Amino acid sequence: MTKERLVVIGNGMAGCRAVQEVLKRDPGRYDITIFGAEPRVNYDRIMLSPVLAGEKSFADIVINDEAWYADNGIDLRAGARVEVIDREARLVRAADGTEAPYDRLILATGSDPIRLPLPGADLAGVVTFRDLDDVEAMIAAAKPGAKAVVIGGGLLGIEAAYGLSKRGMGATVVHLMDVLMERQLDASAGFLLTEALAEKGVETVLEAQSEEILGANGRVSGLRLKDGRVLDCDLLVMAVGIRPNGTLAKAAELEVNRGVVVDDSLRTSDPAIYAIGECVEHRGQCYGLVAPIWEMCRTLGEALTDGEAAYEGSSLSTRLKVSGVDVFSAGKHLGGPGCEDIVFRDAGRGVYKRIVLEEGKVAGAVLFGDASDGGWYFDLMKSGEDVAAFRETLVFGQAATEGLRGLDPSAAVAAMADTAEVCGCNGVCKGEITAAITDQGLTTLESVRAVTKASASCGTCTPLVEKLLKLSLGAAFQVQTGPKPVCGCTHHGHDDVRRRILAEELKSIPAVMQALEWTTPDGCASCRPALNYYLVCAWPGDYRDDRQSRFVNERVHANIQKDGTYSVVPRMWGGVTSADELRAIADVVDKFDIPTVKVTGGQRIDLLGVKKDDLPAVWADLNAAGMVSGHAYAKGLRTVKTCVGTDWCRFGTQDSTGLGVRLEKFMWGSWSPAKVKLAVSGCPRNCAEATCKDIGVICVDSGYEIHVGGAAGLHIKGTEVLAKVATEDEAVWTICAVMQFYREDAWYLERVYKWMERIGLGAIKAAVEDPERRRALYDRFSYSQRFYRVDPWAERVAGRDAHEFNPLSRRMEFA
Amino acid sequence: MNALVKDPIMWTDVGAVTDVPLRGSRRVPTADGDIAIFRTGDGRVFALRDRCPHKGGPLSQGIVHGHAVTCPLHNWSIELATGEAMGADRGKGCAPVVPLEVRDGRLLLGRI
Numbered sequence: 001m002t003k004e005r006l007v008v009i010g011n012g013m014a015g016c017r018a019v020q021e022v023l024k025r026d027p028g029r030y031d032i033t034i035f036g037a038e039p040r041v042n043y044d045r046i047m048l049s050p051v052l053a054g055e056k057s058f059a060d061i062v063i064n065d066e067a068w069y070a071d072n073g074i075d076l077r078a079g080a081r082v083e084v085i086d087r088e089a090r091l092v093r094a095a096d097g098t099e100a101p102y103d104r105l106i107l108a109t110g111s112d113p114i115r116l117p118l119p120g121a122d123l124a125g126v127v128t129f130r131d132l133d134d135v136e137a138m139i140a141a142a143k144p145g146a147k148a149v150v151i152g153g154g155l156l157g158i159e160a161a162y163g164l165s166k167r168g169m170g171a172t173v174v175h176l177m178d179v180l181m182e183r184q185l186d187a188s189a190g191f192l193l194t195e196a197l198a199e200k201g202v203e204t205v206l207e208a209q210s211e212e213i214l215g216a217n218g219r220v221s222g223l224r225l226k227d228g229r230v231l232d233c234d235l236l237v238m239a240v241g242i243r244p245n246g247t248l249a250k251a252a253e254l255e256v257n258r259g260v261v262v263d264d265s266l267r268t269s270d271p272a273i274y275a276i277g278e279c280v281e282h283r284g285q286c287y288g289l290v291a292p293i294w295e296m297c298r299t300l301g302e303a304l305t306d307g308e309a310a311y312e313g314s315s316l317s318t319r320l321k322v323s324g325v326d327v328f329s330a331g332k333h334l335g336g337p338g339c340e341d342i343v344f345r346d347a348g349r350g351v352y353k354r355i356v357l358e359e360g361k362v363a364g365a366v367l368f369g370d371a372s373d374g375g376w377y378f379d380l381m382k383s384g385e386d387v388a389a390f391r392e393t394l395v396f397g398q399a400a401t402e403g404l405r406g407l408d409p410s411a412a413v414a415a416m417a418d419t420a421e422v423c424g425c426n427g428v429c430k431g432e433i434t435a436a437i438t439d440q441g442l443t444t445l446e447s448v449r450a451v452t453k454a455s456a457s458c459g460t461c462t463p464l465v466e467k468l469l470k471l472s473l474g475a476a477f478q479v480q481t482g483p484k485p486v487c488g489c490t491h492h493g494h495d496d497v498r499r500r501i502l503a504e505e506l507k508s509i510p511a512v513m514q515a516l517e518w519t520t521p522d523g524c525a526s527c528r529p530a531l532n533y534y535l536v537c538a539w540p541g542d543y544r545d546d547r548q549s550r551f552v553n554e555r556v557h558a559n560i561q562k563d564g565t566y567s568v569v570p571r572m573w574g575g576v577t578s579a580d581e582l583r584a585i586a587d588v589v590d591k592f593d594i595p596t597v598k599v600t601g602g603q604r605i606d607l608l609g610v611k612k613d614d615l616p617a618v619w620a621d622l623n624a625a626g627m628v629s630g631h632a633y634a635k636g637l638r639t640v641k642t643c644v645g646t647d648w649c650r651f652g653t654q655d656s657t658g659l660g661v662r663l664e665k666f667m668w669g670s671w672s673p674a675k676v677k678l679a680v681s682g683c684p685r686n687c688a689e690a691t692c693k694d695i696g697v698i699c700v701d702s703g704y705e706i707h708v709g710g711a712a713g714l715h716i717k718g719t720e721v722l723a724k725v726a727t728e729d730e731a732v733w734t735i736c737a738v739m740q741f742y743r744e745d746a747w748y749l750e751r752v753y754k755w756m757e758r759i760g761l762g763a764i765k766a767a768v769e770d771p772e773r774r775r776a777l778y779d780r781f782s783y784s785q786r787f788y789r790v791d792p793w794a795e796r797v798a799g800r801d802a803h804e805f806n807p808l809s810r811r812m813e814f815a
Numbered sequence: 816m817n818a819l820v821k822d823p824i825m826w827t828d829v830g831a832v833t834d835v836p837l838r839g840s841r842r843v844p845t846a847d848g849d850i851a852i853f854r855t856g857d858g859r860v861f862a863l864r865d866r867c868p869h870k871g872g873p874l875s876q877g878i879v880h881g882h883a884v885t886c887p888l889h890n891w892s893i894e895l896a897t898g899e900a901m902g903a904d905r906g907k908g909c910a911p912v913v914p915l916e917v918r919d920g921r922l923l924l925g926r927i
Contacts, residue, residue: 176833177833177858178837179837179857179858182858186856186857186858187837187838187856187857187858188856207833333857334855334857334858334859335857335882336859336882336896337896337897338896341881520880520881521856521857521881522838522855522856522880522881523880524880524881524885525877525878525880525885525890525892528878528880529878547836547839548836548837548838548839548878548879549838549878550878551878551887552876552877552878552887553887555876556876560873560876560887560888562870562872562888563871564871564872564873564876803834803836803841807841807842807843807844807849808829808830808834808835808841808842808843808852808922809827809828809829809830809843810844811827811828811829811843812827812829812843812844812845812846812850812924812926813844813845813846814846
């Protein structure tokens, strides 16, 4: 009996693996012919990245050598590109004219890399990253010192950039989105990846749209981005994705959507023809990773040997193959409705883990820095095992979970060996801690910290140390409450956070969250504005303000009202205005139909009920009349209220108006932990009510009394006298120094009087009485003001943050 | 093959996914009030009626964190996937979810 003829189009990983699956089950069943367009044997395409990086050679990644084809009697037609499938005659014809008749045909034509249709895309030195030819072209171009740009910050693009950098090129990844590998990673892991790549010499440009490939003498010389930036390069790699190759199938009039459509037994619309791999569309899904393709091949092996199997789609997991950067992602790594997150960060080791649970089962995971448990989470995810019983230890991985399963947490601590390390920061073992507790009679967390240093640094091991105390002391131990945490996302207090931002030079919110091991992916509405302020204060000029971490009022530079409209308060320096300003305000009120105009307690005019869309136009008119933002919405300097002083008043002792205007012109625009209001009164009759302000000045004949810590809101509190100075200059220096001390030391949302209650008037006095400290504080304030003394209204009139004020679309306005 | 059966909805293209800032929101005015479209830190998008169930505050102006938004008026946190109030306010109200689809990087809002 003659054998059935099995023809495979595609000598890649899928085609050969399918043949192997058939041979494994029924080696003698078919006469097999494989057509391959590349003139090579079958190799492991996913290992091209290590070949590019010089970590492997081509020989290392060959899967099936020539002997395999010969031993199994396979007729390999390498270098023969099939051009026609004749379904009537059941034969295929290659470009070289050779033909092969089939009884069953497998399409394994794979996919093509997407080439962006950019101007200049046909220049020499513009390549994709798909096959060995591409890799060889890249290696040829990779002269040390030369520059490469890779468009596409997905898995392939990053691997390409890393490989080129290993070859000595300067490599830059240009990515359209704001997070690398956004289909696999969340923003936290994406941030860490960006940092890790930078350490390996790969730069990242995010949110960058490519516009044109520039060339000289027919060769690529650079890439121009839409924002006008030009990145010079000698090699440009497009790694923006793949497109299933269905050309042949389409020509043969098989059903093709995005890919060649197959059913659960991988059969196309012609029952004699099957398809597998990246050219396939199964249940609407196309795959570009190897694991699902292996699953398809198994199913097809069964189907072609009369077995019963159905392919039902695959769960996906991804690993980045960059040496020293451990990244794993699987399933619903971004969570979703009804999902909860378990987040673990270990700043010391640069680890971030996010496990997504849904109905008590693992639904997805993102691991960065330590992906060794990726397989375990993926198995838990696929098996759908209920993890409720061990969710406490789940995030610590398989070893910790299996080791501790069934033990209650105290028993687990008791079961720890004396040599087990408890505090990783200071290298303290369990034995040292228990010995210190019993030998020295320690009873509090603080005393354990003082004696052993355990839990004295990052604080992650605090719960463990507390359990040890409890274990040793029994009921005698009372849990101490440490500094109040910033919010539920962290156990760190405000002081801790501020200290470490400076000590470790943390300059972005993700950097702080990683270093201090935040327990949520991107914080909450309490901690994000606090962190943003701490960074603004710590790194003036350096830190890029995160608008999404600001409360709406500070984002749109106006005060939101109960009906969603806004109020606008132009600045009136020291409370002084003019006929021109008042006329301009009146015109704005008429022009924009502003319903309420109100005089405020801080000597300003408040325009209430302005529609959000009108804000930039309102500001433009106020700007035109010389007025700037009054920051009535800011955790920052609000107003300096004054009386008329020596200019007019018969009791005035100094130029209180002048001092108020001077203070306001110097201090406006500064951000602070909470709002700050000032006042300057020209005599002790105190018409400017300076003694209930955050900082107040009472002018007297001999000079200026500087007051601090008053309040007249939720609480009523008179100020305390901080200092008495002789000259106006000294008054300004002292006030700015207090302001800076408050900016640097207070907790976010802590008003000056609350801060003073906490640290004591003495501490503030000490700061401004020491001339060197006062000078240093003043200098830091003045440096910071170089960056923040700008009118946010004018910036927005000029077009900044336009999206904040315009609706996304007006297409649904009229039903 | 398995043709997807769509609800009888009219979809309107209201812009690109990337027009909505990460951890931010944009609003779309309609004849019956604004719709808020949110984009979370991990790149997912959600749409709700732009009215807090508490006192009608514009949720589109709140701080987006995790898969939630905190209303700018009185700090209620609303779960973006369901529109439900979270935490202590759970069960006290809900901002209606609006059908939203992403196709080829475009945001499509549904009208039922």
